[in-house]
Amino acid sequence: MxxxxxxxxxxxxxxxxxxxxxxxxxxxxxxxxxxxxxxxxxxxxxxxxxxxxxxxxxxxxxxxxxxxxxxxxxxxxxxxxxxxxxxxxxxxxxxxxxxxxxxxxxxxxxxxxxxPQGANGAEVEKAKKILEEVTEAFNSAQEKATAAKKAADEAKVKATAAKKVADECQIKQTEATKAAEIAKADEEAAIARQKEAQVAEEEVTKALNEVKAQEQAKEDKRKALQKKIETAGLVAKNAAIQELAKLDNEDDLPLRRAKTTLEAAQRKAAKALKIATEAKEKATATAKAADEAKQAADDAKQKADEAKTQAEQAEAESVSAAEAADQALVEAEQKVAEAEAYLAEQQKKATGAGQGTMWFMQRELDEKKKYMPTRKGGVAKK
CATH class of the missing domain: 1.10.238 (Recoverin; domain 1)
Structure with a gap:
């Protein structure tokens, strides 16, 4: 040729x-x-x-x-x-x-x-095959290292999210506890105001009965005098007429006092009822708020539990991915060692011209090693 x-x-x-x-x-x-x-x-x-x-x-x-x-x-x-x-x-x-x-x-x-190219064809093909296996091992190691990093990042994100949700849960639980305490205090206050209103109502009843008793006593006395006027003799009749006139015209202090007491009791009872009603409404509102706060706390706890489970699962996946990456690196290192040993052997066997072929293969191997994940060794990229 x-x-x-x-x-x-x-x-x-x-x-x-x-x-x-x-x-x-x-x-x-x-x-x-x-x-x-x-x-x-x-x-x-x-x-x-x-x-x-x-x-x-x-x-x-x-x-x-x-x-x-x-x-x-x-x-x-x-x-x-x-x-x-x-x-x-x-x-x-x-x-x-x-x-x-x-x-x-x-x-x-x-x-x-x-x-002359020197190198034995079969040996060159074997060396190429070994280099291909190294490439496959490196690609696998790199993919698993990338997957491990991604899993670790996801685990970190989920752990952060879980902590955030747990903190929010703690806040909700604190709010729920505080709301329950307020609701309990308002309920106790409402009960106390209700008792006060009941006492005031009893005072009204007592004052009203006193007024009725005073009025009834006066009415009974008037009826007795009227009957005497109608049935008694002249002297007794005149005396009854004078006493009846005096009864109708006199300032009845006990009755006035009873009515004044009744009015005061009614005002007091109305005020107590208003306070009791407001206290009950407030207690109802705070009880509702406490229920809502408890529900929010329960929901937050459920989310916190779910987030914790997800974080733990992500951590487990991260550990598993890291172990797979480590194993892939070990396998890649074994392939590198096999390739280097074989190339070293062939360099010794090669004739002068064949050294170029082996040098390029070794250089290609060195280049591949630059991209091995460094935490397990490898040659740092320049």
Missing amino acids: ADLDKLKEIGSKKFQEQAIWMLNAMWPKDQGANAEELWNYVELFGSLELENGKEGSDLDELGMHRVFEKIQKQQTMQEMRNHLRKVGVTSFKKISMINFLIFIYGYDLHEVVNA
Whole structure:
């Protein structure tokens, strides 16, 4: 196969595969000195390939021009074309990464496209599979860590809500207790006012009976005198007439006093009745308020109990999620350890050229480790 055909085939690979090919070609001379830079080129090309990202294999002419700008090696379009033609570029609609790498590192095109890749295909596939398992384990760990954080946040929110409801319940219970005390005091006051009204009413009855007794005594005396006038002799008759006239004209002090006492008792009774009625109405109102306060307190307690149950359930879910996250991290760490051990073994076995393949796999593993939740270890992101 001609060199340009080989170059075209290499250029159709993904950015990372092209970079690995170049690193394998360079390894015998620089022992991986430019490996990290090649890794960064993969990132750069992926960021400029808007359709496929890192899965892409080439850039258009404008994209390639931006690459030169990004690495501070600005060139005119014509200068860039002239340079890239020397490394096998025949069309500037799509320019593969491998052409850029051959130019930027000053390697011979023939040397690069014919460079041995070294690594055993089966071993590479196994390494890729292990890396995929690491990715799956990391994704699982990250998902569970996210779920654990969400559960912890929800538990915190529900615990706060439960405390708020419990505080409100306490306030309602205090209000209910106070309302019950007021209702009891008002009820006792109403009973006392009712007794006072009853006493006042008894005084009215007593005063009324006294007035009636005084009036009846006077009426009885008048009737007796009238009968004497009608039946007695002349002397007795005249004496009865004079006594009757005196009875009708005299100031009856006992009767007046009895009526005055009756009027005072009636006023007192009316006032006592009014006070007793108002006290009863107040007691009825406060009793109703106490019932409402008790109902509000009961409702608040039910809500507080429900909120407490929800908070406890959320806390249990949070603990369970945290345990699942911890277990997922343990499994991810085990996968990382397996991958690192296998890659270390393959690096020892690899020929000079195959070291580039293994370096990229190790670097990919290191990159994945940056996103491992840090509370269980992992490499901190720079």
